[in-house]
Amino acid sequence: MTDKNATEPSFLKETFTPAQSAVYIAHPDFLEALCAELQDVSAVVGNIVISPHKKRDICFAADVWLEPHLVHFESISEAVKILRRAGKYWFLNPIENVRRSRLIEAELKKLPDLNHRFPLKDEIPAIGCFSLLDKNTLIYSAKRWKKPPLGDYLFQEDKKNPPNRAYLKLWEALALLNHYPKPGDTAMDLGASPGGWSYVLQSLGAKVTAVDKAPLEQKIAALPLVSFLKQSAFALDPHTLENPIDWLLCDVACYPNRTLDLVQKWIASGKAKNMIITIKLQGDTDFEILEKFQAIPNARVIHLIQNKHEATFFYPAAPHLSPDFAGEI
Ligand SMILES: C[S@@+](CC[C@H](N)C(=O)[O-])C[C@H]1O[C@@H](n2cnc3c(N)ncnc32)[C@H](O)[C@@H]1O
Numbered sequence: 001m002t003d004k005n006a007t008e009p010s011f012l013k014e015t016f017t018p019a020q021s022a023v024y025i026a027h028p029d030f031l032e033a034l035c036a037e038l039q040d041v042s043a044v045v046g047n048i049v050i051s052p053h054k055k056r057d058i059c060f061a062a063d064v065w066l067e068p069h070l071v072h073f074e075s076i077s078e079a080v081k082i083l084r085r086a087g088k089y090w091f092l093n094p095i096e097n098v099r100r101s102r103l104i105e106a107e108l109k110k111l112p113d114l115n116h117r118f119p120l121k122d123e124i125p126a127i128g129c130f131s132l133l134d135k136n137t138l139i140y141s142a143k144r145w146k147k148p149p150l151g152d153y154l155f156q157e158d159k160k161n162p163p164n165r166a167y168l169k170l171w172e173a174l175a176l177l178n179h180y181p182k183p184g185d186t187a188m189d190l191g192a193s194p195g196g197w198s199y200v201l202q203s204l205g206a207k208v209t210a211v212d213k214a215p216l217e218q219k220i221a222a223l224p225l226v227s228f229l230k231q232s233a234f235a236l237d238p239h240t241l242e243n244p245i246d247w248l249l250c251d252v253a254c255y256p257n258r259t260l261d262l263v264q265k266w267i268a269s270g271k272a273k274n275m276i277i278t279i280k281l282q283g284d285t286d287f288e289i290l291e292k293f294q295a296i297p298n299a300r301v302i303h304l305i306q307n308k309h310e311a312t313f314f315y316p317a318a319p320h321l322s323p324d325f326a327g328e329i
Contacts, residue, residue: 016043016050016070022325023065023141024049024058025093025129025150030303033285034060045133046095047150054325057294059311060303062151064323065129065141072136076100079138080107087128087142091149097132104130115154118171119180119204124148145323146176152305161203163217166196166251169306173276174200176302177318181206186245188272190233190262191252195220202226206247211236234262238269248272253280256289263313267296275315278307285309 026034026047034049035041037060043050047062058064069086073079083090083104089112092105112125124147130140148154153175155168174180181187183205189198192210194217201208202225210216211229221228233252248266250259256279266272279293279301293301293313300317303310314321 016068020052021068022051022054023068023139024051024061025063025065026060027062027151027303027305030060030062033303034058036285037287046131047093048095048131048139056322056325057300058323059290059294059301061145061323062303062305063129063149064145064325066143066145066323066325068139068141070133070137070139073138074136076103076107079104082138083108083128083130083140086140087126089125089127090140091127091129093129093131093150095131095133097135100135101130101132104132114148115156116148116175118155118158118175120153120175150305162196162199163194163220164196167200169251169278169304169312170197170200170249170276172304172306173312173314176304176321177276177314178320179274179318180204181247185247186243187247187249188236188245190236190248190250191254192216192228195226197249197251198226199223201247201249234258238266238271241269241271244271244273246273248275248277250275250277252278255282256280256286256293259313260289260292263293263296263315267315272315275313277313277315279311279313281309281311 024034026049038051038053040053041049041051071082088109090108092101094101127149128142129144129149133139153172155171181201181204185206187201187206187208189208189210191212192198193212193214198208198210199220202223208226209229210226211233213232216228259279263277290301298316300314300321301311304312
């Protein structure tokens with residue numbers, strides 16, 4: 001896979017051809033998983049993984065640089081000129097020659113505030129990303145897959161209302177989907193306790209049925225739009241529902257093959273219009289089981305920044321949930 005030489009920019013210059021290379025950004029804790037998933041990796045520099053494999057159904061990438069350029073530059077002002085010509089806003093991904101990188105950054109247009117409130121009210125403007133690979137080598141891409149740099153929404157946290165930090169995972173999933181439950185929507189939250197996700201759903205005006213064998217935190221159970229069903233998520237038969245629900249969410253802690261059965265059962269029933277489901281991984285990342293989720297037509301599996309050893313299943317998959325290497329989105 002990756003060898004020691006692969007971290008040398010000179011090696012990179014020889015192997016990197018923008019049209020044939022894809023640039024993936026790894027979350028620091030999931031660099032190994034990303035390389036294992038890509039299989040074919042030509043270089044790793046910091047969190048940047050370069051591969052000839054343009055993988056649209058990539059799970060473990062925090063972001064993908066869609067139009068990467070690798071250029072030689074002599075002076076700070078030359079690098080600034082190159083970036084200014086290529087785009088308006090630039091985010092520095094600092095991996096090498098960080099002081100020099102910061103000098104370039106200081107000359108570029110000030111970025112808009114990157115700390116977002118949930119739900120996002122305004123579109124995040126197009127922001128390119130750049131890194132120095134050595135003193136004179138700049139890698140950059142004006143076009144990227146995810147809206148926020150490094151794929152991280154950096155939400156202003158709500159430390160008061162939700163009972164735990166799981167709400168951040170759902171905030172990220174919904175922001176990425178760019179589609180939110182709206183007032184009057186119906187939702188089922190499987191494995192809901194203590195109630196972080198149910199809190200988010202009701203905060204958007206959805207009527208939530210929270211399902212868990214364990215109770216919700218009291219303040220969540222008392223919310224007017226939340227009702228609680230004390231039972232196993234697996235015992236629910238979607239066919240018994242009179243009408244389809246708008247949102248099926250599941251964060252049940254269980255083996256991934258049980259989650260796969262549950263997902264297949266709900267899709268076959270046609271009783272859930274949108275699904276956001278956590279796939280809890282066990283031990284070594286099981287790519288075989290992930291591939292089974294990925295093989296479901298019109299679905300997408302993404303390791304979110306807020307996911308730990310887990311991934312998130314989206315159904316149906318909106319086109320922007322996948323990196324568009326052809327630049328058509
Ligand atoms: C990670 S926690 C969910 C956190 C929740 N999403 C939140 O935002 O607070 C996993 C939950 O799955 C529940 N669980 C495990 N097996 C279950 C089952 N068979 N049916 C329903 N819930 C189950 C556990 O009781 C636990 O509350």
